[in-house]
Amino acid sequence: MDSIIIRGGNRLSGKLPISGAKNSALTLMPCALLTDEPLTLRNLPRLADVDGFGHLLNQLGVSTMIEGARPEDFGRVMTMRAGRVTSTVAPYDIVRKMRASILVLGPLVARAGEATVSLPGGCAIGNRPIDLHLKALEAIGAEIELAAGYVKATAPGGRLSGGNYTFPVVSVGATENVVMAAVLAKGTTRLENAAREPEIVDLCNCLLAMGARIDGIGTETLIIEGVERLHGATYQVMPDRIEAGSYACAAAITGGSVELVGARAEDMGATLAALRHAGVTVEEKRDSIHVSADGKLRPLTLSTAPFPGFATDMQAQFMAMLAIADGASLLTETIFENRYMHVPELARMGADIEVRGRAAVVRGVDKLNGAPVMATDLRASMSLIIAGLAAEGETQVNRVYHLDRGYERLEEKLQAVGADIERVSAG
Ligand SMILES: CC(=O)N[C@H]1[C@@H](OP(=O)(O)OP(=O)(O)OC[C@H]2O[C@@H](n3ccc(=O)[nH]c3=O)[C@H](O)[C@@H]2O)O[C@H](CO)[C@@H](O)[C@@H]1O
Numbered sequence: 001m002d003s004i005i006i007r008g009g010n011r012l013s014g015k016l017p018i019s020g021a022k023n024s025a026l027t028l029m030p031c032a033l034l035t036d037e038p039l040t041l042r043n044l045p046r047l048a049d050v051d052g053f054g055h056l057l058n059q060l061g062v063s064t065m066i067e068g069a070r071p072e073d074f075g076r077v078m079t080m081r082a083g084r085v086t087s088t089v090a091p092y093d094i095v096r097k098m099r100a101s102i103l104v105l106g107p108l109v110a111r112a113g114e115a116t117v118s119l120p121g122g123c124a125i126g127n128r129p130i131d132l133h134l135k136a137l138e139a140i141g142a143e144i145e146l147a148a149g150y151v152k153a154t155a156p157g158g159r160l161s162g163g164n165y166t167f168p169v170v171s172v173g174a175t176e177n178v179v180m181a182a183v184l185a186k187g188t189t190r191l192e193n194a195a196r197e198p199e200i201v202d203l204c205n206c207l208l209a210m211g212a213r214i215d216g217i218g219t220e221t222l223i224i225e226g227v228e229r230l231h232g233a234t235y236q237v238m239p240d241r242i243e244a245g246s247y248a249c250a251a252a253i254t255g256g257s258v259e260l261v262g263a264r265a266e267d268m269g270a271t272l273a274a275l276r277h278a279g280v281t282v283e284e285k286r287d288s289i290h291v292s293a294d295g296k297l298r299p300l301t302l303s304t305a306p307f308p309g310f311a312t313d314m315q316a317q318f319m320a321m322l323a324i325a326d327g328a329s330l331l332t333e334t335i336f337e338n339r340y341m342h343v344p345e346l347a348r349m350g351a352d353i354e355v356r357g358r359a360a361v362v363r364g365v366d367k368l369n370g371a372p373v374m375a376t377d378l379r380a381s382m383s384l385i386i387a388g389l390a391a392e393g394e395t396q397v398n399r400v401y402h403l404d405r406g407y408e409r410l411e412e413k414l415q416a417v418g419a420d421i422e423r424v425s426a427g
Pocket residue numbers: 023127128129130131132133134169170171172173174195197305306307311312313334335336
């Protein structure tokens with residue numbers, strides 16, 4: 001199994017390209033199920049999860065074709081075509097590896113009149129229920145059956161009706177699923193307290209390009225007028241705000257100066273505000289964001305929240321950065337009950353962190369020490385990379401497949417800005 005070795009202490013400096021967003025790609029790809037015409041996605045990141053999603057689509061009868069990808073390029077162009085949906089079942093073997101598989105439920109039931117998806121269950125960061133996906137789909141006319149680890153959704157008469165639904169809590173995944181289902185419904189759908197993450201805006205814009213009718217994009221009220229059919233389109237995946245934020249933390253912890261090329265500041269308000277409060281200089285440019293830091297970082301009080309709040313997907317990376325800040329920080333995780341799997345590993349590197357329920361107190365230490373570590377989820381793994389970049393000595397991050405799910409060619413990007421980092425294969 002591969003691991004990543006980092007010899008810490010190098011100050012990061014230079015330009016670092018930001019890839020297409022994983023969390024956008026994984027909700028844009030299932031849109032291919034909504035039309036028999038080709039959907040082409042540009043700037044699709046080269047990630048294990050994108051490959052996995054392509055594989056799932058293939059099983060459902062969608063052809064996937066990658067165009068002109070040169071090994072040296074970041075991202076690629078993929079054309080997907082669901083001329084005919086040949087299966088309406090997303091099996092356990094695929095779903096268990098990739099929770100985003102649940103996002104085929106809405107588009108499949110909308111297009112094929114039925115969908116059967118294995119229940120994704122919990123994962124390392126918590127329970128991750130899907131009850132709101134199902135309630136929202138019911139509200140727009142789907143009949144839901146749960147049996148033997150599967151959920152089956154059926155559209156009576158072959159087409160969903162549309163309807164109204166108010167989310168009791170903001171859910172990114174449930175909003176995505178029901179929006180993709182509602183675009184082909186007979187009537188109008190009104191969603192209240194919908195998620196307004198930039199990835200949801202990206203999804204809605206792609207659906208508009210395919211001929212959907214959606215109002216209120218970027219607000220908590222989405223009104224979707226169903227159309228008879230959608231057509232093909234070409235759409236550019238948005239830049240990854242979490243990847244950009246992660247590399248900003250990496251630059252800051254090393255006292256570096258890095259230009260995040262392609263990063264979009266308007267998607268990153270809470271992250272950039274937090275960096276500035278910590279004493280990082282952030283310059284928003286036309287097509288990039290420049291971050292630089294010198295001297296001690298200041299401690300922060302942060303609480304995760306749906307967009308435009310501070311993203312749960314940035315919590316672990318900030319925790320690593322704040323491990324060497326000048327004082328005590330307080331982080332509160334409100335989205336997932338168990339997203340502190342990185343804490344014991346950071347502690348092995350010398351961090352002083354105390355978890356009390358959903359809160360974590362991070363008392364800044366003078367320095368971190370390299371150590372062999374491993375994490376059980378994607379952002380936790382990234383927090384260990386960030387800590388390793390600043391640590392004294394060598395850090396070995398194991399279970400790198402988590403990183404391969406969400407960071408395109410991580411070592412290469414970090415090497416290019418001066419990190420001493422390499423991937424080693426344990427054979
Ligand atoms: C609001 C939020 O920050 N969502 C994050 C969540 O999206 P993801 O789509 O995975 O999760 P949701 O947004 O649906 O979850 C938000 C909250 O709603 C609860 N819930 C969700 C669905 C459901 O059917 N029932 C239910 O109770 C969850 O337990 C959670 O507390 O994880 C992704 C991966 O880390 C992040 O990119 C998203 O930013």
